[in-house]
Amino acid sequence: MAWEWLPELVITHIYQYLNLQDRVAASKVCKSWHNAFYAPFLWRTMELHLDRDLLQPLDTELMTLTEEPLVIYLVQIFGHHLHRLELIWSRPLPFSLQYIPCSLQLFAPGAQAQAASQFLRILHSKDIQLKELVLTDWIFSYKWKFRGRLLFKLTRFLRSQKQLQILSLQNACLGHHEASKLLIAAVTGCSSVLHQLNLRGAFREWKDAYTNPKYLESLRQLRALTNIHLDYSALSNEVLYVLSQHGVLTCLHVLVRDSDNRQHVLSNHAWNLLSTTCSNLKVSFSIVNIAHHENLCPFLLPSIPLSNFQLLSGCVWDQSRTRNFRSTVRLLTNFYSGTLETIHLHIKNNREMLDDLLLEMLSKCCRLSHLQYDGVLHNMETVREMCLMLINIKTRFHDLHVKPRILNVTNQQIVRDICNRFTKKLAEQQVHLKIEDSQSVC
Incomplete structure (x- = not known):
């Protein structure tokens, strides 16, 4: 089949797997590929590495039209189709391992940040209205000069956005003053439509941010906010009170790390007020x-x-004392049996007996539909009990995947019996059973 005979839908699907330069090259294959290159939905999303893509020149044929970088040239043509923009800073490598293309070696230090500022200025001048803006790994932007100018252009661009629904500052690691400016800019432009906000790792330090008046006021102004991602350090009773005021919040994602400031204590009253109003x-x-x-x-x-x-407990811990996972699993079952839907316990190298508590959790948590347990089961009979619960429709699971490290002769017999008894019955209930073994897989 000749290339030009491919349906346009197939061609545009292929385009989605290509980077910007390859898309331009593919558009020269034939007339059909050239026409598909201009399909609007193909340019709804753009992922841009600020320290690489903005300095990539056009090829020699397009250079006759303009001397601007490829991304600038494309955004001027297709910018009005753009809905989602992801601005990425690449993870820097040690200088000895860096590969710097010849086309980028002649640029002065700070050229990347200046090019990014120019890119944002063009977006602002063309009044491009996004629905989603994602900043990825801006923690690595510290290595480029003119970072302040870039953040100024970004703030100005955010202030002009009237239709932005999703904003992600994950791992931006900005200073408190810088991150506050971005939040205030988003509030100025799109406070009535922004419904999803990701602030995980947005602030370099949370020592005072969770009670900072500007931070609280920004959250208060986001009247349509339904989904928010926060570090535990970003939470306080005041934050919970602010989030409860509009009563529209549906998803609150909290990340707790060992390096976070956990000195402040939240109250049951604040959580109860939030869950009642939302x-x-x-x-x-x-x-x-x-x-x-x-x-x-x-x-x-x-x-x-x-x-x-x-x-995610990690692999290293204080061997001098128990981690008491039994109390943690029992707490989850006692407190949240009516609300838990998904549980992931990554507690490898655990030596505590949890088999009975896992079965209790499955029987008591009425909404639980996904349990991922990366840990030790002391008895393969536990898997048999899980299968019986699935057969009797006491759980809502669709997959049961067990991956033992080592199976002795007794456990191998139990596994064969489980496969013979339950595989077909579970398949009839659209439950996929998979038990792996180094010697046999069923």
């Missing part, structure tokens, strides 16, 4: 490198409408 609220907790129960229980309060819980 009746459809679902709270997610992701806990990283915190394993001991006495460190976990202060922020797992009974008034939280906890829907999703993820615990």
Whole structure:
């Protein structure tokens, strides 16, 4: 089949897997590929590496039309189609490992930030209205000069956005003053339509930010906010009170790391007020490198409408004392049996007996539909009990995946019996059973 005979839908689908330079090259294949190049939905989304893509020149043929970089040239043509823009700073490598293309070696220091500022100025001058703006890994922008000028242009661009619905500053690691300016700019432009905000890692330090008046006022002005991602350091009773004022919040995602400031304590009253005013609220907790129960229980309060819980305990811990995972699993079952939908427990190298508590959790948590347990089961009979619960429709699971490290002769017999008894019955209920073994897989 000749290339020009391909349907335009197939061609545009291929275009979606190509970077900007390859798209331009593919547009010269034939007339059909050239026409597909101008399909509007192909330019709804753009992912841009500020320190690489903005200095890539056009090829020699297009150079006759303009001397601007390829991205600038394309955004002037297709910018009015743009809905989602992701601005990325690449992770810097040690100088000895960096590969710097010849086309970029002649640019002066700070050229990347200046080119990014020019790009934002063009977006602003063309009055391009986005629906989603994502800043990815801006923590690495510190290595470029003219960073202040770039942030000024970004603030100005944000202030002009009237239709922005999603804003992500994840891992921006900005100074408190810089991040506050971006938040205020977003409030100025799109406070009535912005419904999703991601501030995980947005601030370099949260020591005073969670009670800062500008931060609280910015959250208060976001009247349509339904989904927000925060570090635990960004939470306080005042923040919960502010989020409860409009009563529209449906998803609150909280990340807790061992490096976060956890000295402040939230109250049951603040959580209860939030869950009462926001009746459809679902709270997610992701806990990283915190394993001991006495460190976990202060922020797992009974008034939280906890829907999703993820615990990544890490591989290194204090061997001189137990991590008491039994108390943690029991707390989850006792406090959140009516709200939990998803649980991920990544507690490898755990030596505590949790089999009975996992079965209890499955039987009591009526909404639980996904349990991922990366840990030790002391008895393969536990898997048999799980299968029986699925057969009797006591759970809402669609997948059961077990991956034992080592199976002795007794456990191998149990696995064969489980596969023979339950695989077909579970398949009839659209439940996928998979048990892996180094010697056999069923």
